[in-house]
Structure formats: C-alpha cells, structure tokens
Amino acid sequence: xxxxxxxxxxxxxxxxxxxxxxxxxxxxxxxxxxxxxxxxxxxxxxxxxxxxxxxxxxxxxxxxxxxxxxxxxxxxxxxxxxxxxxxxxxxxxxxxxxxxxxxxxxxxxxxxxxxxxxxxxxxxxxxxxxxxxxxxxxxxxxxxxxxxxxxxxxxxxxxxxxxxxxxxxxxxxxxxxxxxxxxxxxxxxxxxxxxxxxxxxxxxxxxxxxxxxxxxxxxxxxxxxxxxxxxxxxxxxxxxxxxxxxxxxxxxxxxxxxxxxxxxxxxxxxxxxxxxxxxxxxxxxxxxxxxxxxxxxxxxxxxxxxxxxxxxxxxxxxxxxxxxxxxxxxxxxxxxxxxxxxxxxxxxxxxxxxxxxxxxxxxxxxxxxxxxxxxxxxxxxxxxx
Amino acid sequence: xxxxxxxxxxxxxxxxxxxxxxxxxxxxxxxxxxxxxxxxxxxxxxxxxxxxxxxxxxxxxxxxxxxxxxxxxxxxxxxxxxxxxxxxxxxxxxxxxxxxxxxxxxxxxxxxxxxxxxxxxxxxxxxxxxxxxxxxxxxxxxxxxxxxxxxxxxxxxxxxxxxxxxxxxxxxxxxxxxxxxxxxxxxxxxxxxxxxxxxxxxxxxxxxxxxxxxxxxxxxxxxxxxxxxxxxxxxxxxxxxxxxxxxxxxxxxxxxxxxxxxxxxxxxxxxxxxxxxxxxxxxxxxxxxxxxxxxxxxxxxxxxxxxxxxxxxxxxxxxxxxxxxxxxxxxxxxxxxxxxxxxxxxxxxxxxxxxxxxxxxxxxxxxxxxxxxxxxxxxxxxxxx
Ligand SMILES: [Zn+2]
Ligand SMILES: [Zn+2]
Numbered sequence: 001x002x003x004x005x006x007x008x009x010x011x012x013x014x015x016x017x018x019x020x021x022x023x024x025x026x027x028x029x030x031x032x033x034x035x036x037x038x039x040x041x042x043x044x045x046x047x048x049x050x051x052x053x054x055x056x057x058x059x060x061x062x063x064x065x066x067x068x069x070x071x072x073x074x075x076x077x078x079x080x081x082x083x084x085x086x087x088x089x090x091x092x093x094x095x096x097x098x099x100x101x102x103x104x105x106x107x108x109x110x111x112x113x114x115x116x117x118x119x120x121x122x123x124x125x126x127x128x129x130x131x132x133x134x135x136x137x138x139x140x141x142x143x144x145x146x147x148x149x150x151x152x153x154x155x156x157x158x159x160x161x162x163x164x165x166x167x168x169x170x171x172x173x174x175x176x177x178x179x180x181x182x183x184x185x186x187x188x189x190x191x192x193x194x195x196x197x198x199x200x201x202x203x204x205x206x207x208x209x210x211x212x213x214x215x216x217x218x219x220x221x222x223x224x225x226x227x228x229x230x231x232x233x234x235x236x237x238x239x240x241x242x243x244x245x246x247x248x249x250x251x252x253x254x255x256x257x258x259x260x261x262x263x264x265x266x267x268x269x270x271x272x273x274x275x276x277x278x279x280x281x282x283x284x285x286x287x288x289x290x291x292x293x294x295x296x297x298x299x300x301x302x303x304x305x306x307x308x309x310x311x312x313x314x315x316x317x318x319x320x321x322x323x324x325x326x327x328x329x330x331x332x333x334x335x336x337x338x339x340x341x342x343x344x345x346x347x348x349x350x351x352x353x354x355x356x357x358x359x360x361x362x363x364x365x366x367x368x369x370x371x372x373x374x375x376x377x378x379x380x381x382x383x384x385x
Numbered sequence: 386x387x388x389x390x391x392x393x394x395x396x397x398x399x400x401x402x403x404x405x406x407x408x409x410x411x412x413x414x415x416x417x418x419x420x421x422x423x424x425x426x427x428x429x430x431x432x433x434x435x436x437x438x439x440x441x442x443x444x445x446x447x448x449x450x451x452x453x454x455x456x457x458x459x460x461x462x463x464x465x466x467x468x469x470x471x472x473x474x475x476x477x478x479x480x481x482x483x484x485x486x487x488x489x490x491x492x493x494x495x496x497x498x499x500x501x502x503x504x505x506x507x508x509x510x511x512x513x514x515x516x517x518x519x520x521x522x523x524x525x526x527x528x529x530x531x532x533x534x535x536x537x538x539x540x541x542x543x544x545x546x547x548x549x550x551x552x553x554x555x556x557x558x559x560x561x562x563x564x565x566x567x568x569x570x571x572x573x574x575x576x577x578x579x580x581x582x583x584x585x586x587x588x589x590x591x592x593x594x595x596x597x598x599x600x601x602x603x604x605x606x607x608x609x610x611x612x613x614x615x616x617x618x619x620x621x622x623x624x625x626x627x628x629x630x631x632x633x634x635x636x637x638x639x640x641x642x643x644x645x646x647x648x649x650x651x652x653x654x655x656x657x658x659x660x661x662x663x664x665x666x667x668x669x670x671x672x673x674x675x676x677x678x679x680x681x682x683x684x685x686x687x688x689x690x691x692x693x694x695x696x697x698x699x700x701x702x703x704x705x706x707x708x709x710x711x712x713x714x715x716x717x718x719x720x721x722x723x724x725x726x727x728x729x730x731x732x733x734x735x736x737x738x739x740x741x742x743x744x745x746x747x748x749x750x751x752x753x754x755x756x757x758x759x760x761x762x763x764x765x766x767x768x769x770x
C-alpha cells in the first residue's frame with residue numbers, strides 16, 4: 001500500500017465477516033462501511049459540496065469516461081486536480097471508464113490493446129486503453145483510481161465472461177505499470193460475471209498483486225439481487241483482509257447489509273440523486289414518491305429522526321408541493337435526504353459492528369430476499385452509465 | 386403603522402433623495418435600500434433558505450396568485466403560515482396576485498367587484514377580488530401584504546389607464562377594510578401607467594391613507610427604462626417620507642441606483658434566478674453567459690471580491706462545465722451568486738448613503754441611459770408573471 005494510504009480494521013463482527021475500519025487517504029479518512037455518493041461529472045447532481053459534507057459524505061466518486069469527454073482531464077489538471085476543480089476537500093475515487101465504454105458506446109472495436117469508440121457527444125473516435133485510462137486518472141488526481149476493466153453484460157455466455165475476466169487481469173497489470181502517482185491508490189476489480197468459480201479464481205489472482213484496495217465489479221448490471229449476494233459471499237473472503245473492499249454500483253439497503261456481512265467496506269450508487277431528481281425519497285428502507293396525493297397535506301417531516309437539512313426544516317407537504325410545481329429545489333432537498341439516509345444506514349451498521357450488535361440488529365436486512373420484495377427494483381442500474 | 390412595524394431613516398443623501406433606513410417587521414429588520422429575492426411558489430428557485438441567508442437576503446417575496454392555485458392558502462395556514470412552510474425565518478412579502486391575474490389569465494371578466502379567470506392549471510373558474518386577495522394573504526401570513534391592484538398593460542390608452550388607476554384606488558380601500566391581522570402590514574400600490582400626472586395624483590391620494598408602506602407598481606412591464614426613471618422621480622417624493630417605499634419588479638443595477646436616488650427603499654426582481662437558470666451571471670454590472678467559450682479554461686472565480694459561496698469555491702471554467710453539461714447544480718451556483726450580487730449592490734449603496742458618498746460613488750449608475758446600453762434588455766419582464 002502506498003505510504004499515504006492505510007487501512008485499519010477496528011472491529012470484526014463475531015457472527016459474520018462484517019468489519020468496521022478506517023481507510024486513510026491523502027484527503028482524509030473514510031470510516032467503513034460507508035456509502036459514497038456519485039459525482040459523475042465532477043458534481044453530485046443538484047447538491048453542493050457544503051451540502052454533501054453536511055450529509056456526512058466522506059469519499060465521493062467522479063467518472064473518468066465522462067470527464068475525459070467533458071471538460072477534459074487537462075483542464076482539471078490545470079485547475080489543480082478534481083479536489084480543487086469541484087471544491088471537494090475530502091477523498092475522491094474515479095471510476096476507470098471501463099464500465100461506461102462498454103455500456104454507452106455502441107460503435108466500438110475491442111482488442112487486447114484497448115477499446116475504440118465514438119464519442120456520444122461529437123462522434124469523434126476515441127481510444128481508451130489501460131494506459132490511457134490511468135493517464136487520465138493521474139491527471140484527474142483522485143485519491144483512489146480504478147483499473148480499466150472489461151465488464152461483461154448480463155446475461156453473457158461463459159466463454160465471453162472468461163475472455164473478459166482474462167482481459168481484465170492482463171489490463172490490470174498494464175494499469176499497475178502505467179500508474180505514476182504515489183498519492184493515488186490503484187484498486188483492482190474482480191470480474192467473472194455470475195460464475196462463482198470464475199469470480200473466485202479472479203479474486204485469488206488479484207489478491208497476489210498486493211494492491212492497496214480491491215473492488216468487485218460487474219454486478220448490479222441487471223442480474224437478480226440474490227445473485228449479487230452469492231457473488232459477494234463467494235468472492236470477498238478471498239480478498240486480502242487488510243485492504244479496503246469496494247462493491248461497485250450497489251447502494252440499496254438490503255444489498256449493502258448483506259455485502260457488509262460478507263466483508264465489503266465501500267459502496268456507491270446513483271440511486272439517491274437519481275431518485276431525488278424524480279421526486280422519490282428513501283425513507284427507513286422504503287421508497288416514497290413525494291408526488292403521491294397522500295403527502296399533499298402531510299405536515300410532518302419525511303423522517304423526524306433524520307438529521308438532514310431537509311427533514312429538519314421541511315414537511316412532506318412542502319416537498320410534495322415543490323415536486324408538483326417541478327421546482328428544482330425539490331430535487332435538491334430530496335437528494336440531500338437520500339444521500340444522508342444511505343450514509344446514515346452504513347454509519348449505523350458501522351456503530352453496530354463496533355459494538356458487535358450487527359448480526360442481531362440488522363437481522364431483518366440480512367435475511368434472504370422474499371418474493372416481490374420492493375428492494376429488487378432499486379438494485380437495477382445502480383452504477384452510473 | 387401597526388405596532389409591530391416601524392421605519393427609521395438613518396441617513397439622507399445631501400445631493401439626492403436617497404436614504405438609508407431600517408424597516409422593522411415581526412420577523413426581523415430589513416436594512417434599506419435592499420434587493421429582495423423572489424420566491425413565487427414559496428421557494429426561491431434552486432436556492433435553499435440557508436443559501437439565501439448566506440447570500441444576505443432579508444425580506445423575500447412569495448406570490449398570492451400562484452400559491453392560491455397551488456398548494457392553496459389553507460394548507461399553508463395549517464402549516465403555520467409561509468415562514469414555517471418554506472422555512473424562511475426572516476420577513477416575507479406577498480404580492481397580491483393582481484399583476485398575475487392580468488398578465489397570465491387570458492379568459493377573464495373584470496368588473497368593479499373583481500376579476501374572474503380560468504385557472505391555467507385546471508381550467509376551473511376562479512374569482513379574485515380585493516377581499517379575496519387579502520383573505521388569502523391573511524392566511525399566508527407574510528409580514529408585508531400588497532393591495533389587490535389593476536395593472537394596465539403597456540402601451541395602453543390614457544382612458545384605460547385612468548380607469549385602472551381609479552379601480553386600484555377603490556380596491557385599495559376595500560383591501561384596507563378586509564385586512565384582519567395587525568402582524569401584517571398592508572402596502573398600497575401607485576398605478577398610473579406612464580402618465581406622470583396620473584401617477585402623481587394617485588400618489589397624493591394614497592399618501593392620505595396613512596398606510597404602513599407604499600409601492601410603485603405597473604412599471605417594468607415593457608416600457609423603456611428611461612420611463613421608469615421618470616415615473617419614479619415624479620412619484621416617490623409624494624409618498625410619506627416616514628414609510629418604506631417599494632418599486633415593484635425592478636432589479637437591474639442602473640434602475641435600482643436611479644430609483645434609490647429618488648427615495649426608493651425596496652426592490653424585487655426575478656432576474657437573478659431567471660438568469661441563473663439560463664447559465665447567465667450578473668458580474669459587476671455586466672451579464673455573462675457562462676456557456677461562452679471564453680470561460681472554458683478560465684480558472685479564476687467569477688468575481689474574486691464577491692463573498693458568495695460560488696465565487697469563494699468555484700472557477701468560471703467549472704461553472705462553464707456545469708452549464709454545458711446541463712447540470713442543475715450550475716443553476717443553483719449561479720443563482721446564489723446573482724442574488725448575492727444584487728443584494729450587495731444595494732448594501733454598497735446603503736453604506737455609501739450612510740457615509741454621504743452615494744451621489745459621488747454611484748455617479749456612473751446615475752447618469753442617463755445612453756443608446757444601446759446593455760442594462761435595457763435586463764429590465765424587461767422583471768416582475769414574476
Ligand atoms: Zn432527511
Ligand atoms: Zn459571487
């Protein structure tokens with residue numbers, strides 16, 4: 001692990017693999033388990049950095065693919081890097097762009113060398129390789145940077161998944177070679193689709209590389225939530241216990257609780273801001289559409305126990321009014337709550353782990369999914385495309 | 386003046402009619418001259434109350450017509466009034482709805498009794514009379530409420546303006562009768578179109594009524610800015626000097642400076658948030674389109690001397706990036722700056738008046754408009770329709 005980074009485990013659950021830790025980065029600590037808000041284009045949609053801090057955010061995400069297309073990594077480097085450009089003083093993680101190249105770019109050629117795709121913005125041909133992605137991420141200057149991986153779609157046949165997993169591994173080694181900055185920690189990504197044996201083999205292979213952190217990628221791409229649980233349970237214990245572990249694109253209550261029980265530390269998901277922009281709030285494990293007529297005259301806060309700015313100041317009726325009027329402020333206020341809510345959920349789990357009450361206190365979330373459970377629909381497309 | 390209100394004049398310019406005062410309301414003081422942000426639907430678009438306070442806002446506006454249509458004054462009364470509903474602890478002023486009834490409602494009948502119009506929301510017939518407007522405003526609970534007036538369009542022939550001005554006066558007397566709450570100050574509105582003699586007669590008539598405050602309405606409706614100056618100059622000195630004076634719908638630099646020189650204390654305008662939502666910033670008297678290519682690589686703040694959150698944290702290049710990406714956060718950040726900017730402009734004028742440097746320091750703004758000056762286009766449609 002580079003000198004400016006460290007991961008300390010403060011507590012280990014006695015019933016599950018759950019752990020409470022602190023991941024130190026050059027821009028401050030991340031207390032795990034922790035949900036990380038997504039700021040694809042160097043901003044968390046509708047929320048200012050000051051509001052993000054008040055919501056309890058520690059590490060936030062930005063995206064290499066999108067920032068390369070606009071405004072370009074050279075401008076951000078000139079601004080002193082992402083922290084300065086977006087005025088976020090805390091830790092930042094950049095996704096490598098691999099996922100977006102495969103999910104957003106229809107016209108492309110994939111070779112061992114890399115990927116060529118047409119910019120959806122202006123049609124120009126862009127090449128993205130492991131070296132190029134790392135170069136861009138070195139320019140962006142996030143604390144944590146991600147390996148450039150190939151994320152197979154779901155469903156995909158086993159041969160295609162094997163090829164993508166092998167390529168991800170050989171690309172990872174090139175990423176390690178290309179990486180230039182000791183103040184950035186490069187995380188490897190475990191692929192392997194829904195095939196547990198491929199996942200396990202990939203995890204064991206990556207664990208040998210002594211990376212500062214590990215991610216499980218290629219989940220939340222359309223597979224049933226129950227499969228995410230199985231993949232995480234089979235894979236996570238094979239990753240080095242003294243390194244942070246990050247489950248990419250997952251940020252629903254149940255899936256986070258289950259993944260934490262398998263030893264995951266970090267999560268990200270676009271759900272809180274995407275729902276916020278549609279007037280939907282995450283409240284105590286439920287999804288509420290604030291446009292619903294039942295909120296029209298409801299003068300109570302969304303959640304009286306929530307410390308967020310929105311719940312401390314506004315009623316459900318006021319938010320319902322803003323959403324009906326299509327006032328952008330409504331999207332901001334609900335996004336602030338949703339981000340606070342998911343961070344608080346992981347903070348509460350952290351507290352429970354520190355007191356060794358996790359398995360008991362979060363039992364309901366850890367139980368297997370029952371048919372028709374509402375969390376399933378929240379799991380789809382959790383990662384920012 | 387009701388017991389809970391008072392207006393003190395702290396300084397009088399020795400060269401102009403400009404004055405610095407304090408208008409005390411049940412929700413705190415307003416230091417005049419002062420720009421007031423517009424929060425039509427019980428929110429200042431894209432800006433939270435906390436951000437508004439940081440921007441220096443004291444009194445903010447809300448709108449009777451729009452709030453009557455949605456969510457309805459009964460809900461807001463049940464919430465404890467506008468202050469509680471929109472979480473704005475400072476003074477609030479509600480516009481009477483007169484302007485909107487005349488500008489937004491195509492199908493209507495006007496009689497001495499009032500106006501009947503179809504709701505643009507659902508087509509239902511709504512009657513708005515002086516009594517009804519005041520009843521709604523009593524329910525909304527703002528500190529300052531406005532008389533229900535008839536605002537003649539521009540251009541309009543003299544006979545039509547006389548009829549509207551007479552009706553405004555007889556409606557004002559009914560408003561005074563209907564008004565029920567001593568914790569709300571009812572302001573009268575001077576109409577009279579662009580006819581100085583009608584304006585002056587109306588001002589003299591209103592001054593007899595010993596109201597707690599006076600407004601000049603029916604300006605910024607499409608007439609040349611030079612006419613606003615003439616109307617204000619001819620009318621304001623006829624209003625009682627010991628009462629606050631409010632120029633409705635005007636919030637451009639030059640027009641505010643000129644109106645202050647004639648003795649105006651309060652201003653409102655939708656420009657800062659409307660421009661913000663279009664990616665345009667008000668900077669030192671200019672209007673900048675942040676989408677412009679010249680800002681793409683400009684890493685300086687919009688205005689290094691501006692204390693606002695936006696200028697203290699973000700570069701022009703960052704704002705340009707957000708606006709290009711159509712990120713709603715860009716609209717919020719620019720609106721915060723624009724509101725701060727116009728409030729600061731009036732605060733700087735206040736300081737100058739207190740030190741009797743106003744005429745000298747704001748000379749450039751007080752000079753007559755020259756041909757092709759950019760402020761003209763900013764003046765149109767300043768009032769929220
Ligand atoms: Zn909340
Ligand atoms: Zn500013």
